[in-house]
Amino acid sequence: MKPKYILALDQGTTSSRAVLFNSRCEIVSMSQRPFNQQFPQPGWVEHNPLEIWSTQSFVMENVVNKADIEWSDIEALGITNQRETTVVWDRQTSEPVYNAIVWQDRRTADYCDVLRERGLTERIREKTGLILDAYFSATKIRWILDNVPGARARAERGELCFGTVDSWLAWRLSGGRLHITDVSNASRTMLFDIHTLDWDDELLDLFDIPRSMLPEVVPTSAVYGTTDCPQVPVPIPIASLAGDQQAALFGQQCIAPFSAKTTYGTGCFIMLNTGDRPHASANNLLATVAWQLGGKTTYALEGSVFVGGSVIQWLRDGLKLFSSSADSEPLAASVEDTGGVYLVPALTGLGAPYWDPYARGTIVGITRGTTSAHITRAALEAIAFEVDDVVRAMAADTGHTSTEMRVDGGAVANSLLMQFQADLTGVRIIRPSVMESTALGAAMFAGLAVGFWHSTDEICALLKPDRTFSPEAAPALMEQRRKRWHEAVRRSRHWIEE
Numbered sequence: 217m218k219p220k221y222i223l224a225l226d227q228g229t230t231s232s233r234a235v236l237f238n239s240r241c242e243i244v245s246m247s248q249r250p251f252n253q254q255f256p257q258p259g260w261v262e263h264n265p266l267e268i269w270s271t272q273s274f275v276m277e278n279v280v281n282k283a284d285i286e287w288s289d290i291e292a293l294g295i296t297n298q299r300e301t302t303v304v305w306d307r308q309t310s311e312p313v314y315n316a317i318v319w320q321d322r323r324t325a326d327y328c329d330v331l332r333e334r335g336l337t338e339r340i341r342e343k344t345g346l347i348l349d350a351y352f353s354a355t356k357i358r359w360i361l362d363n364v365p366g367a368r369a370r371a372e373r374g375e376l377c378f379g380t381v382d383s384w385l386a387w388r389l390s391g392g393r394l395h396i397t398d399v400s401n402a403s404r405t406m407l408f409d410i411h412t413l414d415w416d417d418e419l420l421d422l423f424d425i426p427r428s429m430l431p432e433v434v435p436t437s438a439v440y441g442t443t444d445c446p447q448v449p450v451p452i453p454i455a456s457l458a459g460d461q462q463a464a465l466f467g468q469q470c471i472a473p474f475s476a477k478t479t480y481g482t483g484c485f486i487m488l489n490t491g492d493r494p495h496a497s498a499n500n501l502l503a504t505v506a507w508q509l510g511g512k513t514t515y516a517l518e519g520s521v522f523v524g525g526s527v528i529q530w531l532r533d534g535l536k537l538f539s540s541s542a543d544s545e546p547l548a549a550s551v552e553d554t555g556g557v558y559l560v561p562a563l564t565g566l567g568a569p570y571w572d573p574y575a576r577g578t579i580v581g582i583t584r585g586t587t588s589a590h591i592t593r594a595a596l597e598a599i600a601f602e603v604d605d606v607v608r609a610m611a612a613d614t615g616h617t618s619t620e621m622r623v624d625g626g627a628v629a630n631s632l633l634m635q636f637q638a639d640l641t642g643v644r645i646i647r648p649s650v651m652e653s654t655a656l657g658a659a660m661f662a663g664l665a666v667g668f669w670h671s672t673d674e675i676c677a678l679l680k681p682d683r684t685f686s687p688e689a690a691p692a693l694m695e696q697r698r699k700r701w702h703e704a705v706r707r708s709r710h711w712i713e714e
């Protein structure tokens with residue numbers, strides 16, 4: 217019999233990726249294409265939705281051509297995506313009415329302050345599991361309706377569609393037949409009740425968003441329809457939609473309650489499976505939907521750190537300390553320690569567990585002896601400190617201390633960072649052999665929907681770890697370092713005037 221494949225489309229913040237998996241969960245081919253990041257004003261981040269689609273469709277075609285297979289050999293495709301990023305488009309023409317407002321964009325921070333002053337924080341948290349913050353889609357949609365000429369009237373006439381990037385891609389792939397989003401993406405909009413699993417009318421009223429704009433909410437793993445676009449010559453079942461962090465949690469086989477993963481990409485996203493109910497956080501973490509599979513809903517606790525690997529990008533492109541992100545490791549390893557330097561990468565404010573949109577990046581402890589190597593090492597350590605803050609908040613929330621954490625994302629290639637993370641957090645860090653956990657998760661959801669794989673157990677038996685990092689440092693020393701880090705964080709906070 218001819219081999220069959222599952223195609224995963226992974227639409228990330230900085231690049232679009234397509235990955236083709238065979239039935240042994242091996243990567244058969246892969247293609248990646250970066251696209252433009254637009255920063256029209258300080259704190260604003262936008263993407264062109266047409267470029268998101270053109271790069272995504274380019275890599276999708278490329279991956280099939282590279283593998284030298286027929287499109288009809290693909291049993292199903294799955295979509296996973298940067299979450300919260302907001303696209304609004306015309307239902308008739310499919311033309312976006314504005315650029316995509318990216319999850320990192322802070323333009324609606326002051327509007328969130330107004331809502332906070334009106335005492336809405338708790339009500340929003342109860343329903344959505346989220347912290348009232350500009351990160352989520354609701355205030356971004358409202359901004360588009362209020363600021364793009366004619367948009368509100370068109371939305372009220374039912375002419376506009378809203379979607380996170382999963383919806384936008386499903387719309388384009390299906391030739392405008394599917395206006396859908398899955399529960400994991402819906403749970404990041406701040407318009408979705410994670411208990412009833414439906415859009416919430418009170419929140420829609422609050423943000424003044426017509427319900428007709430919203431996509432239909434579907435399970436994470438199911439056949440929703442087939443492709444119908446010029447780029448795909450045969451109809452292929454579209455069989456999963458999942459937020460990228462939730463897909464990574466699944467791809468990392470964190471299927472049992474209290475299993476956890478961290479993805480070290482542009483940001484760092486720490487997620488803990490909390491089983492079949494949301495866990496309300498007392499420590500500024502998010503309760504969110506992990507996935508809906510086989511009629512069962514699984515929830516997670518999440519800490520979202522806004523600047524992770526992107527601080528290394530900033531050292532590379534902004535300060536020009538090295539020419540490739542991988543060079544950060546030998547440079548940092550060329551010194552024994554940071555020489556007392558702490559770098560707080562609050563370049564777009566601070567996310568979990570601080571949620572301070574007015575914080576800004578800070579480097580403290582610089583002396584005449586400080587070199588680019590010390591600063592680079594401090595930046596790598598900062599990523600680990602940020603993750604450690606969230607892991608500790610999770611332990612405080614759940615009363616459960618994990619002994620291991622699975623990791624993925626571009627920056628896990630950095631072994632110095634991984635070892636420091638193990639030392640600091642005191643847990644075993646497990647790096648998988650299939651590093652594309654996000655794409656793998658999307659493929660697993662899609663493969664399960666079409667019977668390509670029959671159970672998660674069958675898939676887990678196919679996957680092996682690549683390397684484990686065990687804690688080696690003295691806990692007392694790490695505690696001292698943690699104190700200094702918190703002192704540096706304190707200095708970075710509330711820097712921008714409200």
Ligand SMILES: Nc1ncnc2c1ncn2[C@@H]1O[C@H](COP(=O)(O)OP(=O)(O)O)[C@@H](O)[C@H]1O
Nearest residue numbers: 228230481482525526529541542625626627630
């Ligand atoms: N060896 C490395 N050391 C540290 N950071 C790295 C390394 N390789 C890549 N990165 C960082 O990882 C990020 C890319 O990770 P990736 O998972 O591809 O991001 P995303 O999915 O958010 O677009 C970049 O910010 C890059 O600077």
Ligand SMILES: O=P(O)(O)OC[C@H](O)CO
Nearest residue numbers: 228229298299481482483
């Ligand atoms: O594109 P990534 O991997 O940085 O992920 C972005 C997150 O989904 C934002 O919440």
